[in-house]
Amino acid sequence: MAEKKKSGKRQAVGAAMPEAFKERILQQLGPEAWEAFAACRNETPWGGLRLNTLKGRPEELRRLLPFDLEPVPWTRDGFYYPPGERPAKLPFYQAGLYYLQEPSAMSSAAMLDVKPGERVLDLCAAPGGKSTQLAAALQGKGFLAANDNSPKRVKALVWNLEHWGVTNYLVLQEEPSRMTRTFSGFFDKILVDAPCSGEGMFRKDPKAVAGWKAYNGEVCRAMQDGILTAAAPMLRPGGRLLYSTCTFNPLENEGTIQAFLDRHPEFKLVELPVYPGWMGGTQLPEVRQLWPHRVRGEGHFLALLEKEGGRQTSACIPEQPHHKAGKDQLRPFYQFMDENFTAPLEGPFAVFQQHVYKIYEQLPPLEGLKVAKPGWYMGMLKGERFEPSQAMAMGIRAEQMKRRLDLQPEDPLVNRYLKGETLMVQGEPGWTLVTMAGYPLGFGKQTPDYLKNHYPPGWRQFD
Numbered sequence: 001m002a003e004k005k006k007s008g009k010r011q012a013v014g015a016a017m018p019e020a021f022k023e024r025i026l027q028q029l030g031p032e033a034w035e036a037f038a039a040c041r042n043e044t045p046w047g048g049l050r051l052n053t054l055k056g057r058p059e060e061l062r063r064l065l066p067f068d069l070e071p072v073p074w075t076r077d078g079f080y081y082p083p084g085e086r087p088a089k090l091p092f093y094q095a096g097l098y099y100l101q102e103p104s105a106m107s108s109a110a111m112l113d114v115k116p117g118e119r120v121l122d123l124c125a126a127p128g129g130k131s132t133q134l135a136a137a138l139q140g141k142g143f144l145a146a147n148d149n150s151p152k153r154v155k156a157l158v159w160n161l162e163h164w165g166v167t168n169y170l171v172l173q174e175e176p177s178r179m180t181r182t183f184s185g186f187f188d189k190i191l192v193d194a195p196c197s198g199e200g201m202f203r204k205d206p207k208a209v210a211g212w213k214a215y216n217g218e219v220c221r222a223m224q225d226g227i228l229t230a231a232a233p234m235l236r237p238g239g240r241l242l243y244s245t246c247t248f249n250p251l252e253n254e255g256t257i258q259a260f261l262d263r264h265p266e267f268k269l270v271e272l273p274v275y276p277g278w279m280g281g282t283q284l285p286e287v288r289q290l291w292p293h294r295v296r297g298e299g300h301f302l303a304l305l306e307k308e309g310g311r312q313t314s315a316c317i318p319e320q321p322h323h324k325a326g327k328d329q330l331r332p333f334y335q336f337m338d339e340n341f342t343a344p345l346e347g348p349f350a351v352f353q354q355h356v357y358k359i360y361e362q363l364p365p366l367e368g369l370k371v372a373k374p375g376w377y378m379g380m381l382k383g384e385r386f387e388p389s390q391a392m393a394m395g396i397r398a399e400q401m402k403r404r405l406d407l408q409p410e411d412p413l414v415n416r417y418l419k420g421e422t423l424m425v426q427g428e429p430g431w432t433l434v435t436m437a438g439y440p441l442g443f444g445k446q447t448p449d450y451l452k453n454h455y456p457p458g459w460r461q462f463d
Contacts, residue, residue: 200299237309
């Protein structure tokens, strides 16, 4: 491995601020802090990535990368990468070994402190960065429900979960208020990364300024109130809810939380840790505000709430036999596993329009809800045969497949595979898992003289 590159210099950038925004921030911060805030807006935003601990330990994954990483203080798996680097262009990104995420945005899921085995809801989940962080914390145990009400954004959410290799999830495309009855008392932890006026992203995304002018705090506050009202009954007694925004507006931050507490006396604030640069609230000292002139990241707000009622476990939902598929229907799928796996995957499995999924066995009935993905997508039944999915390839470990083609990162065959090309390699005929340094990239169908590429067109890289 070549010597790793050192951090470069962060270049200055321009950043225009609306006058009304300037006046309020000056009032919030005072003249001295305002000067520091205004100055930092001319600096390049910090680049961050979060390593996929479903794939390995952070120290193992760090060794693969050709540049140095510096830890983000508030999460064990988050790191700053050097200016000028393009981690998304490396094959390690295609292998799902990390997610590119703004460093402050890593704080929300980290502060919810999810444990393996818990039931977790990401209520405003798209595009999926925080969902992948929650899934990594679960380590394949328990259950993650990820929801977003936008059809376009749900597509990105599904892709990110599949790319990350998550195996214990459900994706919904619903208004939060329509989920309340189905999931009453179901979840141990809920993340509400609420839609907001986006002031904390002005430096990173110039489009956020235009959105702020049309999408003011009062409009956002009404949505935030509705989302929290819907979330409250879905949390079990003793469970915790993390509310976050990427804005500085007190109306949407402390104001939203205080209004929620006034309406829901069964909830209380839990004091969050103080990392370097984090500030407590003006009216609510338990909450935290991240300012870009105080932390190496963009603006963010965090509030952790706990529902009274002790530490009892989440609601017990009896198994729903109507979700499951019979062995006769799944015979091609089981035959595929017998022929290609060292040991079969464990169910339960369900079939929806010939598509096979592994589902969470304690799901409540989902009738009436818009389900984008009912579980981990295995693949499709095509008559008497089964064709595996890319999601299956990303969620399994290399040693689970009987036939593997393992490539090294510098091998030209890696890029050829990721571009969808046929690989002229010999091997034992049959379905083969293509891996890079032992990490799955996708499937191929091996013949004696070449490997037919099954990397999906929508995933391929062309440059």
